[in-house]
Amino acid sequence: MDHFDFKAGELHCEAVPLSEIAREAGTPVYVYSAATIRHHARVMKAALEPTGDPLIAFAVKANPNPAVLAILAAEGLGADIVSIGEYRQARAAGILPDRILFSGVGKDKDEMAEALAGGVCQFNVESVEEARTLSEVAIEAGLTAPLGLRINPDVEAGTHAKITTGTADSKFGIPAREAMEAFRIASRLPGLKVQGITVHIGSQLTDLTPLEASFRRVGELIAALRNEGIAIDLADLGGGLGVPYEPGQPEPPTPAAYGAMVERVSKGWDVRLAFEPGRLIVANAGVLLARVIRVKPGERHPWIIVDAAMNDLMRPALYDAYHHIEAVRPSGDHIIANVVGPVCESGDTFAMARDMDRVDADDLVAFRSAGAYGAAMSSGYNSRPLTPEVLVDGKQWALVRRRVDLADCASLPLPKWLLPR
Numbered sequence: 001m002d003h004f005d006f007k008a009g010e011l012h013c014e015a016v017p018l019s020e021i022a023r024e025a026g027t028p029v030y031v032y033s034a035a036t037i038r039h040h041a042r043v044m045k046a047a048l049e050p051t052g053d054p055l056i057a058f059a060v061k062a063n064p065n066p067a068v069l070a071i072l073a074a075e076g077l078g079a080d081i082v083s084i085g086e087y088r089q090a091r092a093a094g095i096l097p098d099r100i101l102f103s104g105v106g107k108d109k110d111e112m113a114e115a116l117a118g119g120v121c122q123f124n125v126e127s128v129e130e131a132r133t134l135s136e137v138a139i140e141a142g143l144t145a146p147l148g149l150r151i152n153p154d155v156e157a158g159t160h161a162k163i164t165t166g167t168a169d170s171k172f173g174i175p176a177r178e179a180m181e182a183f184r185i186a187s188r189l190p191g192l193k194v195q196g197i198t199v200h201i202g203s204q205l206t207d208l209t210p211l212e213a214s215f216r217r218v219g220e221l222i223a224a225l226r227n228e229g230i231a232i233d234l235a236d237l238g239g240g241l242g243v244p245y246e247p248g249q250p251e252p253p254t255p256a257a258y259g260a261m262v263e264r265v266s267k268g269w270d271v272r273l274a275f276e277p278g279r280l281i282v283a284n285a286g287v288l289l290a291r292v293i294r295v296k297p298g299e300r301h302p303w304i305i306v307d308a309a310m311n312d313l314m315r316p317a318l319y320d321a322y323h324h325i326e327a328v329r330p331s332g333d334h335i336i337a338n339v340v341g342p343v344c345e346s347g348d349t350f351a352m353a354r355d356m357d358r359v360d361a362d363d364l365v366a367f368r369s370a371g372a373y374g375a376a377m378s379s380g381y382n383s384r385p386l387t388p389e390v391l392v393d394g395k396q397w398a399l400v401r402r403r404v405d406l407a408d409c410a411s412l413p414l415p416k417w418l419l420p421r
C-alpha cells in the first residue's frame with residue numbers, strides 16, 4: 001500500500017499535488033510519503049511481533065535521508081549500518097546505540113573504534129580475520145565488542161545475480177561448514193563477547209523457500225554451538241523481502257507470510273531475533289519526479305527524454321530493473337516509447353518499448369517505487385547535481401535534502417604547479 005493516488009486527474013503524494021512540488025522544488029526530485037513509511041514500519045512490526053520482542057533494524061543503505069531515519073526512529077526501529085557514515089546518520093536521527101547492527105564485509109579499524117566507543121548492539125563480523133581486527137581494536141579501547149558471525153549458507157536466493165549475497169561464490173559471510181570453527185576461534189579472542197549469528201542471502205526476494213533454508217542452517221548452528229557451550233542470544237535474519245515493482249506481476253510474499261514462516265522455523269531457538277528490512281519499508285514510499293525535456297522520433301519507437309538520468313536512479317542501468325512510469329496528469333492516451341535520460345551512455349535507459357501514458361515536452365512523469373536504493377545510489381556523473389529530496393506528510397511538505405552540485409562543494413583550488421606560468 002502507498003499514498004500516491006490520482007485526485008482530480010493529477011497524481012498526488014498524500015494531499016499534495018506533485019505539480020506543486022515540481023514547481024517549487026524543481027525537477028528531477030525525489031518525493032517521499034511519510035504515511036507510507038510509517039505504514040510499512042507498522043506492518044513489519046505487526047508481522048514480526050509474534051516472534052517475541054524482535055529488533056527491527058532498518059537497512060540505512062536503502063534510504064539514508066535524515067527525515068526518513070527520523071520517522072523510523074520515532075517508530076522505534078533500529079538501524080542496520082554498513083559504514084561509519086551510516087552510523088553517524090543513524091545516531092543523528094535519534095536511533096539508540098543498542099538498536100544498531102554494524103554489518104559489512106570491509107569495516108576498517110577506525111570505523112570499528114568509533115562505533116565501539118559510541119555503542120552498538122552487535123558487530124556482524126564476516127571472517128575470522130575481521131574478528132581478530134575487532135579484538136585488537138577492543139583491547140586498545142579497553143572495551144568489549146559484542147559480536148555476531150555472519151554465515152554464508154550457500155543458498156541460491158532466486159534474485160538478480162548482483163544482489164545475491166548467500167552463495168558460495170559471494171564475498172559475504174563465513175561458509176556455513178567453517179562456521180563452528182570460526183565461532184570457536186572468536187570465542188577465545190580477548191575483547192570480544194560472542195553473542196550472535198546472522199545471515200542475509202540477498203535482496204528483492206520473491207520466494208520464501210531459500211530464506212527458510214538459510215534460517216534452518218542458522219537454527220542448526222545455534223543448537224550445535226549451545227552443545228559446545230557457546231551461547232547465542234541474538235539471531236539476526238537479515239532483510240531481503242521483495243516488493244512489487246511491475247503491475248500485473250505476481251505479488252511477493254507478504255510480511256505476514258514471512259513472519260509466520262520465521263515463527264515456525266525459529267521455534268525452540270530461545271534467542272532474540274533481529275531483522276534488517278530496507279526495501280520493504282521505503283521502496284514504494286517514494287517516487288522520482290521528472291519532467292520531459294523533449295520527445296525525439298525513433299527508428300521503432302519515440303525517445304522520451306526526461307530530466308532525470310541514470311545518475312539519479314541507477315537501478316534500471318545496473319540491474320535492468322523495472323520502474324513503473326506514469327504521467328502526473330495522464331490524458332488517457334497511450335504510446336509505446338523508450339524513456340531515457342540526458343546522460344551520455346546508452347545504458348541511461350529507464351524503459352524500452354514501454355506501453356505507457358502519452359507525454360509531451362514539459363509534462364511531468366513519476367518513476368514509481370523509487371524510495372529504496374534510488375537517491376541512496378545517486379551520483380554526480382556528467383557533472384549533474386545530486387537530486388533533491390522532499391518529504392510529504394499529509395498536507396505539508398518540505399525539502400529534506402537540497403540539490404547538491406558536487407563540482408561546487410568538492411573541488412579545491414588547483415595546485416600551484418598546475419597553474420600557467
Ligand SMILES: Cc1ncc(COP(=O)(O)O)c(C=O)c1O
Nearest residue numbers: 059203204239240276277278279
Ligand atoms: C546485510 C544486509 N542487510 C540488509 C539488507 C537490506 O536488504 P533489503 O533492502 O532487500 O531488505 C541488505 C541489502 O541487501 C544487506 O546486505
Ligand SMILES: N[C@@H](CCCC[NH3+])C(=O)O
Nearest residue numbers: 061163203204315372373
Ligand atoms: N541496490 C540494490 C539492492 C542492494 C541491497 C544491498 N545489499 C537494489 O537496488 O536493488
